[in-house]
Amino acid sequence: MVVDDEALVRSGFELILNASDGIQVVATAEGAQAADAIRREHPDVVLLDIRMPDVDGLTVLREIQTLPEPPTVAMLTTFDTDEYILTALRSGAAGFLLKDTEPEQLAQLVRTLAAGGVVMSPKASRALLRGHPGAGTPQDAGVARVHLLSDRERDVLVLIAEGLSNADIGTRIHLSAGTVKDHVSSILTKLRVSSRVQAALLAERAGLLSDDGADTARSNG
DSSP, X not given: OEEOSOHHHHHHHHHHHHTSTTOOOOOEEOHHHHHXXXXXXXXSEEEEESOOSSSOHHHHHHHHHTSSSOOEEEEEESOTTOTTHHHHHHXXXXXXXXXXXXXXXXXXXXXXXXXXXXXXXXXXXXXXXHHOGGGOOTTSHHHHHHTTSOHHHHHHXXXXXXXXXXHHHHHHXXXXXXXXXHHHHHHHHHHTOSSHHHHHHHHHHTTOSOSOOOSSOOOOO
């Protein structure tokens, strides 16, 4: 489902995604209509504009999070330094997409979200953190906890930050899906975070990610 106040954005995303194998856009909506449409259509993934004039994306996100089985939500934004992105990530968003994402990458990013992966640009997350020093410094307590992880857990954390699902992480480092799930659970517990996105932000702040990430989520594998 695509939620945006601009009809052109809604129709463009719908056209691109409906042309992709295995993806169906079940609805599009403006902000004020979003929650009712989600309750009615039960989408697996919602692409949600973070800035809308009628009802802003953060308000819609919080309402979505109260549903019994909330869908995976990624925020849509025009700027990779949007001041609301960190708030959205902390409020349960599974990442964010820039509205100028290349069409050929969009479907893969949606598949990443549906598989439980993180959709977040490492470059953009660095820009966000530079623009919001209160979000944390290299010496903060969260970063210190990253360095207490085992070598294998740090390997898994990096792949979480690259946007890989548990199955793809297992394939990459030759572990069973069950073992990866155990590692992910342990990482979230040790880092004292509640989501993969929050763990990915800590990985970035701890300097675990390379500098050559793509401008959209790295979902290779």
